Amino acid sequence: MVSRNKLYTYKGGPRSIGILAVAHAVGFDIEVIETNPQDGLSEEYLKLNRLGKTPTFVSSEGTVLTECMAIALHVASQDPDSRMLGSGHMDFINIISWMSLCNSDVVKRMGAWILPLLGVAPYAPQGVEMAKQQTAQAIQIFEDHLRDKRFLVADRLTLADLFCVGLVSFGFAKVFDKAWRARFPYFTAWYEMITALEMYRAVVPDPVMVETALGPPDPSMRNSYTADD
Structure with a gap:
């Protein structure tokens, strides 16, 4: 079985959207592995990313990148004919x-x-x-x-x-x-x-633009939001 490039992240993660969009643009194959820190992280994942953050990228050859900017730059560089990294x-x-x-x-x-x-x-x-x-x-x-x-x-x-x-x-x-x-x-x-x-x-089919901004939180609410860091 041929190993694939993998991106460990959760759906809609702001630090992963651009990575996946440019991967789509340059035709770079990435398998998304749903990884939500709020749900707990395995020991295996913490060996890849010792800070327990998302996203984490693992190439088909086993190279591990844990910083979103580095991942994005790496993915964008996969197509030498692309202008995603500029022309100079x-x-x-x-x-x-x-x-x-x-x-x-x-x-x-x-x-x-x-x-x-x-x-x-x-x-x-x-x-x-x-x-x-x-x-x-x-x-x-x-x-x-x-x-x-x-x-x-x-x-x-x-x-x-x-x-x-x-x-x-x-x-x-x-x-x-x-x-x-x-x-x-x-x-x-x-x-x-x-x-x-x-x-x-292709990554975010229905972008959300809120009509009314969030107000002060309800003291009794228990939030389920997960941040990239």
């Missing part, structure tokens, strides 16, 4: 820059806003409001850049677009409501364009 050195550097910005500053701020509303983290109104403002500050960087551009890098679709849209899909599904989206029209239009692509819909 500076395109490549800019792709990594946008991915890093989104995977660190945007996700960190967005998580500090959303996770308390889901009951995953302690809820403090002032802290949530601060995180909301800090998220807007980070998203404004995208908004200003996209004011006169269709894509993040070199005016063509690259890994940066798919990876970053996957990450911020969590925000659009939970708190980036109609009123919020009106403040960031270029960012929102870019998101809608990328999520409408066939390669993205």
